[in-house]
Amino acid sequence: MNGTEGVRHPRGRDLPPEERERRLRRIWDPPRGILGALSVVDHKIIGRRYIATAFVFLALGGVLAALIRIQLATPEGRLLGPDVYNQVFTVHGANMMFLFAVPVMEAMGVYLVPLMIGTRNIAFPRLNAFSYWIYVAGGALLWIAFLLDFGPDVGWFGYVPLSGPQYGYGKRADIWAQMITFTELAALAVAVEIVVTVFKQRAPGMTLDRIPLFVWAMLVTSFLVIVAMPAIMIASSALILDRLVGTHFFNPAEGGDVLLFQHLFWFFGHPEVYIIFLPAVGMVSTMLSTFARRPVFGYLPLVMSLITIGVLSFGLWAHHMFTTGLPRVGESFFTASSMAIAVPAGVQIFCFIATLWLGRPVWRPPLLFVAAFVVTFTIGGLTGVMVASVPLDSQVHDTYFVVAHFHYVLVGGAVFPLMGAIYYWFPKMTGRMMSDRLGAWVAALVFVGFNLTFFPMHVLGLQGMPRRIYAYQPELPWGGLNLFVSLASIILFAGFLLFFVDVVRSAVRGAPAGDNPWNAPTLEWATTSPPPSYNFDGIPVVTSANPLWDDPETLPVATGLRVDRRELLVTSVQRAEPEARESSAGASIWPFLAAVATTVMLIGSIFSPWAVVWGSLPIAVALVGWFWPKGAPEDEA
Amino acid sequence: MEEQRLDRSGRVLAAALAGLALSACEREERVMRRDPPVVAALDEAALLPGGVGGAEPLAHVALGKPYETNAYEIAQGKRLYAAMNCAGCHGDGSGGVGPSLIDGWWAYGADLPSLYATIRDGRPRGMPPYRQKLPPDSIWQLAGYVQTLASYSAKTAAPGRDDAPQTRPAENRAPATQAPLEPPAR
Numbered sequence: 082m083n084g085t086e087g088v089r090h091p092r093g094r095d096l097p098p099e100e101r102e103r104r105l106r107r108i109w110d111p112p113r114g115i116l117g118a119l120s121v122v123d124h125k126i127i128g129r130r131y132i133a134t135a136f137v138f139l140a141l142g143g144v145l146a147a148l149i150r151i152q153l154a155t156p157e158g159r160l161l162g163p164d165v166y167n168q169v170f171t172v173h174g175a176n177m178m179f180l181f182a183v184p185v186m187e188a189m190g191v192y193l194v195p196l197m198i199g200t201r202n203i204a205f206p207r208l209n210a211f212s213y214w215i216y217v218a219g220g221a222l223l224w225i226a227f228l229l230d231f232g233p234d235v236g237w238f239g240y241v242p243l244s245g246p247q248y249g250y251g252k253r254a255d256i257w258a259q260m261i262t263f264t265e266l267a268a269l270a271v272a273v274e275i276v277v278t279v280f281k282q283r284a285p286g287m288t289l290d291r292i293p294l295f296v297w298a299m300l301v302t303s304f305l306v307i308v309a310m311p312a313i314m315i316a317s318s319a320l321i322l323d324r325l326v327g328t329h330f331f332n333p334a335e336g337g338d339v340l341l342f343q344h345l346f347w348f349f350g351h352p353e354v355y356i357i358f359l360p361a362v363g364m365v366s367t368m369l370s371t372f373a374r375r376p377v378f379g380y381l382p383l384v385m386s387l388i389t390i391g392v393l394s395f396g397l398w399a400h401h402m403f404t405t406g407l408p409r410v411g412e413s414f415f416t417a418s419s420m421a422i423a424v425p426a427g428v429q430i431f432c433f434i435a436t437l438w439l440g441r442p443v444w445r446p447p448l449l450f451v452a453a454f455v456v457t458f459t460i461g462g463l464t465g466v467m468v469a470s471v472p473l474d475s476q477v478h479d480t481y482f483v484v485a486h487f488h489y490v491l492v493g494g495a496v497f498p499l500m501g502a503i504y505y506w507f508p509k510m511t512g513r514m515m516s517d518r519l520g521a522w523v524a525a526l527v528f529v530g531f532n533l534t535f536f537p538m539h540v541l542g543l544q545g546m547p548r549r550i551y552a553y554q555p556e557l558p559w560g561g562l563n564l565f566v567s568l569a570s571i572i573l574f575a576g577f578l579l580f581f582v583d584v585v586r587s588a589v590r591g592a593p594a595g596d597n598p599w600n601a602p603t604l605e606w607a608t609t610s611p612p613p614s615y616n617f618d619g620i621p622v623v624t625s626a627n628p629l630w631d632d633p634e635t636l637p638v639a640t641g642l643r644v645d646r647r648e649l650l651v652t653s654v655q656r657a658e659p660e661a662r663e664s665s666a667g668a669s670i671w672p673f674l675a676a677v678a679t680t681v682m683l684i685g686s687i688f689s690p691w692a693v694v695w696g697s698l699p700i701a702v703a704l705v706g707w708f709w710p711k712g713a714p715e716d717e718a
Numbered sequence: 719m720e721e722q723r724l725d726r727s728g729r730v731l732a733a734a735l736a737g738l739a740l741s742a743c744e745r746e747e748r749v750m751r752r753d754p755p756v757v758a759a760l761d762e763a764a765l766l767p768g769g770v771g772g773a774e775p776l777a778h779v780a781l782g783k784p785y786e787t788n789a790y791e792i793a794q795g796k797r798l799y800a801a802m803n804c805a806g807c808h809g810d811g812s813g814g815v816g817p818s819l820i821d822g823w824w825a826y827g828a829d830l831p832s833l834y835a836t837i838r839d840g841r842p843r844g845m846p847p848y849r850q851k852l853p854p855d856s857i858w859q860l861a862g863y864v865q866t867l868a869s870y871s872a873k874t875a876a877p878g879r880d881d882a883p884q885t886r887p888a889e890n891r892a893p894a895t896q897a898p899l900e901p902p903a904r
Contacts, residue, residue, distance in 0.1 A: 162750070163750055164748040164749075164750055229746075230746060230747060231746030242881055245878075245881060246878040246879035246880075246881070247878045247879060247880055247881045248793075248878065249878065250789040250790050250792075250793040250877065250878055251746045251789040251790065251875070252746065253746065324878075327879065327888075331881075332881045332882075333881065334880075334881055334882040334883045335883065335884070
């Protein structure tokens, strides 16, 4: 690995540490000022923004959930009218799925993956910045439309014909469809970055069997995103075309197909569940290992089950459509495959239990959330096996039983691990610890509140209460349980409120964390908290799966990267052997401008097809500026 | 000075946002059940003698003319067109036993009050009255919809397309037809 012939560029290894740090800071530190803030490409800053924005959407969606629970607390509730209620549950669902759950998981990956695999920035850092701005624009589109009283009202999966031209009057369904285009564009960008980062930028020596499980989970998730998201983008774009320019994709009278929309949606929608769940599995594996004080039990089965779930998740989408009148053979196939996916999920749960059993657990807040996850997710998984069977599903389809089921798997399976992960990685992100005492309270309140809120919904569903009704008559036998659910949800809200209080309190005056407060084994703990803009002084060299445990005193590092321009080490896919020094893009305002231009085009295209034509021109200008050739070689082998 | 300018631009921005918000509200608002006194007031169209032409009820103006500008109301009119079997005589709009509604020739007036009166009270030579079958607000929805079939100027709101074979030009073509017109030869 020598420099360009004849030219001697300064390398880190030739310099004293202070001088090396000064020079690294000069090239890696983000630019200042408002323009600088819009130009940042540092994965940590963008990851932090992504996470913070996603939690803002969580809080907003929580407010809508509160409105729903107040409305349904008593028969014939009068807080919301039918039209507003339709918007409220649609925006609640769409917001939680598209603006919170998926982006927050991707965001954790954006922040953590480069640190966990020991590189200086994510691959395609400008695309990363672009992705964030597109995501913010999509979120703003949905919420501004909702606040102006034309939020979508067709349910979070927006089935045609309800969302189609005949029944979806006005622009409400277009807002929903275009919001999807925004968020899927953002998610696809991040997925591509993570795949490339994991495959080509791992620290030397981090062979495939030494990759941390969270990174494996993000890798599988990213492939899921890459395969699943185009289906929904086709569905939403075809819907907009049907509504705007008179195509007939979903119009049976002209040879279109209404069910095609459901197939396209759920071909994305079911993997989506695992796009949310797999990163959570990765977080749980990582935290378990740290707090059980031993390497996770069954690394290989866990990786295999991640991949198995990823593959199987594409084979069971039709179990959302059992009541649409599919052929019997199809129903049987999808019943079988839906039950089959419980096998790898079960393998994971047993590996987690075995890790706890064989370790010496330290019950700090992250582990409390892991315990809450195991219990809650298992219940959700069991009702999942129940609704996988056609006779039962035909009975409980579109009732509160299903509402209870998917809240158990999504909140239990993803939000609990995520909250644990915030407690776990907050010290790394901010340099300050969150409170153990408040953390225990949050875990207890959220766990108890969640189960008291959502378990009775199973019963309500079996009693026949349909989902998405804005009111029910006093003669129906649902009043008591609904009141109980609404009261119990106060506990749940208190838990989330306390969580946000703890986050703000700790960010301001939490105890200083130090580099590795949990004595954890993975590479992100090998640098300072918060990490410097260049992540690692020297690129770590990995010799085992748990580098900070097996070799706590001395972590070998690779040197030789230049300190006068942003450079990364590119390694081989399987064995992570160094291959080249690759330049990494610096800060730029163009991704922001490109995102603004894209936003104008996408929102304009709700109203006129000509917006696509004229809106493409500013995008082209922004992309030309973005990719203007620099004249410097990109990599040196 | 600087502050003043900021202040003014802030006010302009706020006004623009408020305007956007108001226009959005009117266009997308959905009133699923109007209050009975409002419905009663909607029946008070002041028609000229002869039942063609006249003033809209004040209630319609006070509501912001939803039956002209609100997509939901117009689309409800479209559903009523099917539900009340308007197609039995007028076909898909291009006429049958009854006259065509898309050729731009309105024998009894093209304005909303006239259309309202046509549907409510009926007309000679076959158009039955609907005042016993529909409440005033539904008749307004229907009138608003029928007007879009051949309006002289495009409206800002349109009903949705049918998921059915497309047999006639779309509603709310801009402009659908231009006055003056020849009466249809029948």
